[in-house]
Amino acid sequence: MAWKRRLAVLTLAFLPPALVFAVAVRAETAPQPIRFSHKVHYTDNRIDCRFCHSAANKSQYANLPSVQKCMACHRSVAAGNPEVMKIAKYWKEKKPIPWNRVTELPDFVYFPHFRMVTYGKIPCLTCHPGTDRVAAAEQRQEFAMGWCLQCHRSRGVSIDCWTCHI
Amino acid sequence: MLDRREFLKISGATAFAALFGGCERMPQKLIPFVIPPEHYVLGESLWYASACRQCPAGCGIVVRNSAGRAKKIEGNPLHPVNRGKLCARGHAGLQALYHPERLGRPLRLDGPRGSGKFKEIPWEEALNLLLSGLKKVRAEAPSSLLMLTDPMRGHRNLVAARFMKGFGSPNRVAWDPFGQDAQLAANEAVYGVRDLPEADLAGTRYLLSFSGDFLETGISPVHYGYAYGRMRQARPTVRGKFVHLGPRLSMTAANADVFLPIALGTEGFAALGIAHVLVKEKLTRAAGNASALWEAGLKEYTPEEVGKRTGAVPEDLVEVAREFASNQPGLALAGDGAASCTNGVFHLSCVALLNVLAGNVGKTGGISFPDRLAPFSGRGAEAGLLLPPPGSGYEDVRDAIGKMGKGAFRLAIFSGDTNPAFTLAPSLSFREAFLSVPMIVSFAPFLDETSSLSDLVLPTPTYLEEWWDDIAPVGHGGAVTFGQPVVPPYRDTRPMPDVLIAAARELGGPVASALPWGSSRECIEKTYAGMGIRLEEAHRDGGVFPGKEAASRPAPKAGKPSLPQVSEASFEGDPARFPLLLHVYPSISLYDGRGANLSWLQELPDPIATAVWRNWVEVNPATAAKFGLSDGDGVTVSSPYGSITAFLVLHPAIAEGVAAMPLGQGHTRYGRNAVNRGDNPYRLLPSASEGASRAPARQSTRVSLARTKLSGALVRTVSTEGQWLYENIL
Numbered sequence: 063m064a065w066k067r068r069l070a071v072l073t074l075a076f077l078p079p080a081l082v083f084a085v086a087v088r089a090e091t092a093p094q095p096i097r098f099s100h101k102v103h104y105t106d107n108r109i110d111c112r113f114c115h116s117a118a119n120k121s122q123y124a125n126l127p128s129v130q131k132c133m134a135c136h137r138s139v140a141a142g143n144p145e146v147m148k149i150a151k152y153w154k155e156k157k158p159i160p161w162n163r164v165t166e167l168p169d170f171v172y173f174p175h176f177r178m179v180t181y182g183k184i185p186c187l188t189c190h191p192g193t194d195r196v197a198a199a200e201q202r203q204e205f206a207m208g209w210c211l212q213c214h215r216s217r218g219v220s221i222d223c224w225t226c227h228i
Numbered sequence: 229m230l231d232r233r234e235f236l237k238i239s240g241a242t243a244f245a246a247l248f249g250g251c252e253r254m255p256q257k258l259i260p261f262v263i264p265p266e267h268y269v270l271g272e273s274l275w276y277a278s279a280c281r282q283c284p285a286g287c288g289i290v291v292r293n294s295a296g297r298a299k300k301i302e303g304n305p306l307h308p309v310n311r312g313k314l315c316a317r318g319h320a321g322l323q324a325l326y327h328p329e330r331l332g333r334p335l336r337l338d339g340p341r342g343s344g345k346f347k348e349i350p351w352e353e354a355l356n357l358l359l360s361g362l363k364k365v366r367a368e369a370p371s372s373l374l375m376l377t378d379p380m381r382g383h384r385n386l387v388a389a390r391f392m393k394g395f396g397s398p399n400r401v402a403w404d405p406f407g408q409d410a411q412l413a414a415n416e417a418v419y420g421v422r423d424l425p426e427a428d429l430a431g432t433r434y435l436l437s438f439s440g441d442f443l444e445t446g447i448s449p450v451h452y453g454y455a456y457g458r459m460r461q462a463r464p465t466v467r468g469k470f471v472h473l474g475p476r477l478s479m480t481a482a483n484a485d486v487f488l489p490i491a492l493g494t495e496g497f498a499a500l501g502i503a504h505v506l507v508k509e510k511l512t513r514a515a516g517n518a519s520a521l522w523e524a525g526l527k528e529y530t531p532e533e534v535g536k537r538t539g540a541v542p543e544d545l546v547e548v549a550r551e552f553a554s555n556q557p558g559l560a561l562a563g564d565g566a567a568s569c570t571n572g573v574f575h576l577s578c579v580a581l582l583n584v585l586a587g588n589v590g591k592t593g594g595i596s597f598p599d600r601l602a603p604f605s606g607r608g609a610e611a612g613l614l615l616p617p618p619g620s621g622y623e624d625v626r627d628a629i630g631k632m633g634k635g636a637f638r639l640a641i642f643s644g645d646t647n648p649a650f651t652l653a654p655s656l657s658f659r660e661a662f663l664s665v666p667m668i669v670s671f672a673p674f675l676d677e678t679s680s681l682s683d684l685v686l687p688t689p690t691y692l693e694e695w696w697d698d699i700a701p702v703g704h705g706g707a708v709t710f711g712q713p714v715v716p717p718y719r720d721t722r723p724m725p726d727v728l729i730a731a732a733r734e735l736g737g738p739v740a741s742a743l744p745w746g747s748s749r750e751c752i753e754k755t756y757a758g759m760g761i762r763l764e765e766a767h768r769d770g771g772v773f774p775g776k777e778a779a780s781r782p783a784p785k786a787g788k789p790s791l792p793q794v795s796e797a798s799f800e801g802d803p804a805r806f807p808l809l810l811h812v813y814p815s816i817s818l819y820d821g822r823g824a825n826l827s828w829l830q831e832l833p834d835p836i837a838t839a840v841w842r843n844w845v846e847v848n849p850a851t852a853a854k855f856g857l858s859d860g861d862g863v864t865v866s867s868p869y870g871s872i873t874a875f876l877v878l879h880p881a882i883a884e885g886v887a888a889m890p891l892g893q894g895h896t897r898y899g900r901n902a903v904n905r906g907d908n909p910y911r912l913l914p915s916a917s918e919g920a921s922r923a924p925a926r927q928s929t930r931v932s933l934a935r936t937k938l939s940g941a942l943v944r945t946v947s948t949e950g951q952w953l954y955e956n957i958l
Contacts, residue, residue: 092256121271126260153262161258176271 092162097145099197111186112179118186122174126161129153164199165190171205172228182217265296265716276714277304277770279698281645281691282317282324283819284379284404284618285309285448286700288770289318291692291714298322298692298715303450304770309703310450316817316832318450323826324690325718329899330673331687332719342663344680344897351720355727357684359734361667362395365639366735370396372636374628374665377643379404379616382697383752386613387725387743391732394742399637401628405651405820407620408447408701409923410567414576417792418584420785421597424618424702426777427559429455431593432468434551434558436502438495438579439474439565443483444816444835446563447618451703456483469555471548473498473540474565475811476846476888477881479835488548489883492809493797493927494538495566496575499582500526501534501542502549506585511553514587514789521581524791539883557593558586565813569797569927573920577792589786598705602778603759615699623922625652626915632661640665643724644672644679644688650821650895650908653915653924655869671724674825676898689713689721695749696723697756705778708756709771723748793920799930800914801868806930808851810867811888812909818892824902825895834890837877838944843893843906845874845933848884852876855933862938865889867929869914872907875942876933887931 103109112118117125133153136146152159167173178184187194192202203209214221267274273294280287280301288307292300301321305312324330334354339345365373375392379385379402392400408424416422429435429442429452442452459468472484475492490498503515504526510516518526531542552558560582566575580595588594604611625648631637640662652658662668662681671688672679679685688694696711725748732743745751753763756772766772799809814820816835823829830841837844845865847857857863859878864871865887874889882888894908916925 117270120269123270125270126258128261128264130261130263156262158259158262161260163256163258 094162094198095159096148097198100193100199101195101197105194115186118175119179120176122172122176124175129157129159132159165201167205171226173226182219188213261296268296270295273299276712277306277710277768278692278714279696279709279711279770280314280318280321281698281711282321282823283445283449284701285450286381286698286703286709287314287318287448287450288709289314289321290770293714296715298325306769306773307709307771308707308773309448309700309709311454313450313454315450315453317819317823317829320823320826320828321690321692323828324673325692325715327674327825327899329675329825330690330719331675331685332721334687335675335682335685337683341683342659342681344675346675346685351722354684354686355730358669358686358727359731361639361669362731362735366395369638371398372638373397374399374401374632374637374640375642376401376403376625376628376640376646376648378402378646379407379618379621380643380645381616381699382614383748383755384696384725385616386610387728387748387751389613390742391728391739394732394737394739395735396738399628399631401624402616402621403625403646403648403651404618404620405924406445406564406814407618407622407923408567409619409622409921410572410576410918411562412617412619413573413921414580414792415597417573418577418580418785418789419589419595419597419783421781421783422617423597423600423781425595425597426702426705426780427452427561427595428557428593429468429559430458430462432459432557432559432588433466433593434555435459435468435470436548436552436558436560436579436582437470437472437474437480437484438499438560438562438575440472440561440563441478441480441565441813442561442563443480444478445814445819448700448702451700469551471551474563475809475883475886476565476813477836477879478813479816480563481881482836486544486548487881488540488544489881490538490540491883492565492811492886493569493571493575493799495562495569496571496578496792496794497529497534497537498540498545499560499562499575499578500529501531501538501540501545502552503578503581503585504529504534505531505546505549506553506582509550509553511550512556512585512587515553515585518585518789521789521791525794526791552582552586556586557588557591559583559588559594560586565811565927568918568923568925570799570916570919570925571795571797572918572923572925574792574795581789581792584786584789589783590780595783596780597783598778598780600699600701600705600778602706603708603772606759615701618701620923622917622924625658626656626917629656629658629661632664633657635664637665638667640668642668642670642672642678642682644670644674644676645822647676647678647821647898649677649681650898651891651910653869653913654911655915671727673721674899676825677896680897686724686727687719687721688724689717689719693717693721694723695747695752696725697752704773705780706774706776707771708761708766710752710766712767725751795919797927799928800916801930803930806867806932808847808885808887808931808933810865810912810927810929810931811886812891812913812926813888815890815892818890821892821895821898821908824892824905825899827901830901830905833945836879838946839875839877840943840945841905842940842942843872843874843889843909844877844942846877846879846882846888847886847933848882849878849880851884851886852878855935857933857935860942862936863933864936865909865912865931865933867912867914867931869929870911872909872911873936873938874906874909875938877942877944887933 114127115124287310288304303312303314333348335346338347470484471486472481473488506515531545535542562579668682670679670682698709732739817829817832861876889909895902916928
C-alpha cells in the first residue's frame with residue numbers, strides 16, 4: 063500500500079499549483095487602452111497581418127506595431143475617430159501604447175513564429191481563429207499540447223520533446 | 229527521514245508559495261516602440277562596426293544589435309590592429325553602456341564643494357551655466373581657462389585643441405598615467421625617431437622582453453597578442469622563442485619559454501650584459517662593428533658583473549645572447565615595469581640598443597617606424613593634433629597643479645575619461661589644488677573621484693553612442709578607424725566635442741570661426757569626404773584600412789649606436805625601515821582603475837593571483853617568511869608616503885625583496901562596484917619623475933609589511949599555493 067500513499071501525497075503536493083496554473087491560463091484579457099478591431103483592419107480593409115505584425119516571419123515574436131506605424135496611416139485615415147484620436151494623443155506625447163496581452167503560451171514552450179509562418183506556411187488564423195471576425199481580440203484557441211501534436215502529426219513535423227520544450 | 233506529516237506541511241507551503249508568487253504569469257503589458265530604432269527588425273541582428281575606447285590601444289569592434297539593443301561586442305575582423313580579436317576590457321564595454329549608475333542628466337553641485345552631492349538640472353540651464361562661466365573668463369582673462377582631459381585622438385582632440393586656441397588659452401593638459409614618455413625619449417636617443425615603433429612580433433624568431441607585459445596591458449595588448457600567436461604557430465617550420473626578464477612572473481612572463489627573474493629596476497643592466505656578449509663574441513655583423521661601444525664602457529658589463537647587479541645567472545645571459553644572435557630576426561621589447569623606474573629611459577635605451585646590435589631596425593621581424601599620419605599629409609601642422617605623441621603629460625599636470633595653487637585658473641573643463649584625483653600621487657595634493665579653481669565643469673559618463681569635485685557635471689555618451697574617429701598608436705601605419713553609434717543614446721547625454729562646438733558658436737569671435745561645424749559628426753564627415761573617402765563604406769568596415777602600411781621612416785641613429793648614459797634606479801625610503809621594493813603594475817582587467825566600476829571586470833580572476841574583487845600584495849614566500857607572514861594574511865603596506873591594507877599572496881616566481889601590487893582598486897567614488905574593494909596603491913607612490921623623460925616614476929619607493937586584521941578574505945578561484953606545495957615548489 064506504500065505506493066498508494068506516495069501517490070496520494072504527491073497528488074496533494076502538486077495539485078494546488080497545477081490548479082492555480084490552470085486558472086492563470088484561462089484568465090480573461092483585460093480591456094485594451096484602444097478599442098482596436100482586427101475585423102476592420104483585416105477583413106474589411108484587407109490589410110495583411112504582417113503589415114503590422116511585421117516580424118512574424120523573421121522572429122520568435124510576431125511583434126506589435128510601433129505608434130509611429132499606427133500614425134503612418136491614421137494621420138490621414140479615420141483621423142476623427144475617437145479611438146484613433148487616442149492613438150494620436152500617445153503619438154503627440156511620444157508615449158507607447160500599453161497593450162494588454164491577449165495570447166499566452168506557457169514559458170516552458172518555445173514557439174518561434176517564423177518557423178510556422180515562413181517554413182510551415184501556416185495561416186495566422188489557424189492558431190488565432192476568429193480574430194478576423196471580432197471587434198476585440200481574444201484567445202479563442204487554448205494551446206493545449208494535444209492540439210499542437212495533432213497538427214504536428216498531420217503535417218509530419220517532429221514531435222520530439224525538445225522541438226518545443228528546450 | 230521525512231515523515232508524512234512533515235512532507236504534507238512542506239507540500240502545503242509549496243502550494244501556498246506557488247499560489248502567491250511561484251507561479252507568476254508572463255508580463256501582461258506589451259509595450260511597443262513609439263518610434264523603432266533605425267533599421268530595426270525584430271529577430272534580425274545588425275552588426276555595426278565601430279572602435280573601442282576601453283584603453284588607448286584603439287582596436288576595431290563590431291557590435292551585435294538585436295531588437296534595438298547592443299547585445300555583444302566582438303573584434304572587427306577587418307581591423308589591422310586586432311584582426312577580429314578583443315580583450316576582456318573591450319567585451320565589458322556593454323556594461324559601461326547599460327550601467328545603472330551612468331549619468332543621464334546634467335548635475336549641479338548641491339552641497340559643499342567636493343562633497344559629491346549634486347542635483348539634476350535641465351540641459352538648457354547647464355549650458356547657460358557653462359556659457360556664462362566661459363564668457364566671464366574670456367572677458368577677464370582667457371588664459372585662466374584650463375582644460376584637463378585624457379589624451380584624445382582624432383577629431384575629438386582637434387576640436388578640443390582648436391577650442392582652446394580660439395578661446396585664447398594655452399592651458400591644455402592631457403593626462404595618461406601610462407603614457408609612453410620614456411619609450412619616446414629612448415627611441416629618439418637610439419633610433420633618432422621620436423615615435424612608437426611597430427614591433428613585428430609575428431615575423432620574429434626570438435623575442436626578448438624586459439618587463440614588457442605586452443600580452444596584458446602594454447601599448448596594444450590585443451595587437452601584440454595576435455602577433456604573438458602568429459610568432460608561435462603561424463609558420464610551419466619556425467616556432468619563435470620567447471624569453472622574459474623581469475622582477476615578477478606576469479601573465480606575459482608565464483607565457484615565455486624562459487623566465488629569468490631579475491631585481492626591480494635592473495632591466496637596462498641585463499640588456500647591457502647581453503649586448504656585452506654580442507659585441508665580445510662578434511655574434512652579429514652590427515655587433516662586430518661596435519668596437520666604439522666596447523671602449524665606451526660596454527666591456528665593463530660582463531655577465532658576471534651584470535649577474536651581481538640583477539640577480540640573473542651569468543651563464544643564462546650568455547646563452548640568451550648567443551641564441552638571440554643566432555635566431556635572427558630577433559626582437560627586444562621593454563614595458564612599463566622598466567619604463568616607470570627613475571632611470572626608465574636608460575633601461576629602454578639599452579633594450580633598443582639590442583635591436584640595433586641585432587641589425588633588425590627597418591626589417592621584417594624587427595622594428596620599424598611607419599608614418600601613421602601619412603593619410604593626413606595634406607593637413608600640415610594640424611595633422612599632429614589627430615595623433616598627438618602618446619606621452620603621459622605628467623610635467624604639464626604638475627605644472628598645472630602648481631598654477632592652480634597660485635590661483636591662475638578661474639574655470640577648469642575636465643573630461644572624465646581620465647581620473648587624476650585617483651591616479652596621481654597624494655603628495656601632489658591634486659584634489660586640494662583642483663578645488664581651489666573657482667569653477668569646475670566636468671564632461672563625464674560616471675561620477676568618479678575627479679568628476680565629483682565639479683560644480684557642474686555634463687553627462688557624455690559612451691563611445692558606443694557617438695560619432696568619432698581614431699588613429700591607433702601602433703598596429704598599422706595608415707589605418708583610420710571610425711566610431712559610430714551602435715545604439716541610440718541610452719541617456720540624455722551630449723558628446724563633449726558637440727558641446728564645445730555649440731559653446732563656440734554662442735561665444736562668437738575667433739573661437740566660433742575655429743569650430744565652423746554644426747556638430748562633431750559634421751566635422752568628421754566633411755574632413756573625410758574632402759579626402760575622397762566614401763563614408764558609407766568606411767562606416768560599414770569600421771574605418772579605412774589600406775592593405776599596405778605606410779612606408780617606414782629611416783632611423784638615422786641606428787647605424788651609429790652609442791652607449792646609453794648609465795644611471796641607477798633610485799628608491800625612496802630607508803632600507804632598514806622599508807626593506808622591500810614596491811613594484812606596481814596596471815591591472816589586466818581594471819587598467820589604471822577605469823574598469824573598476826564594471827562587475828564583469830571585477831569578477832575576472834587575475835591570471836596569476838586568481839583573485840577577484842579585492843586588492844592584494846604579492847611577495848616571494850622566502851620574503852614573507854622573514855616577516856612571519858603567510859598566504860592570505862591581511863597586511864599593512866607602508867611607504868614613506870602612506871599606508872594601505874591588502875591581502876598577502878605568495879608567489880615563488882617573484883624576485884625576493886619585492887612587493888608587487890596591481891593598480892586599479894581602492895576607489896572612494898566610482899559607484900557601488902568600485903568602492904570598498906581595498907585600498908588604492910597610488911597612495912603609496914612618491915611624486916617622483918623619470919630622470920630624462922619626466923614621466924611618472926612609479927617604481928621608486930620602498931615599503932614595509934606588517935600583519936593586520938582585515939574583514940573578509942581574498943576570494944581566489946584556485947589555491948595556487950596548494951598546487952606549489954604539491955609540486956614541492958615552496
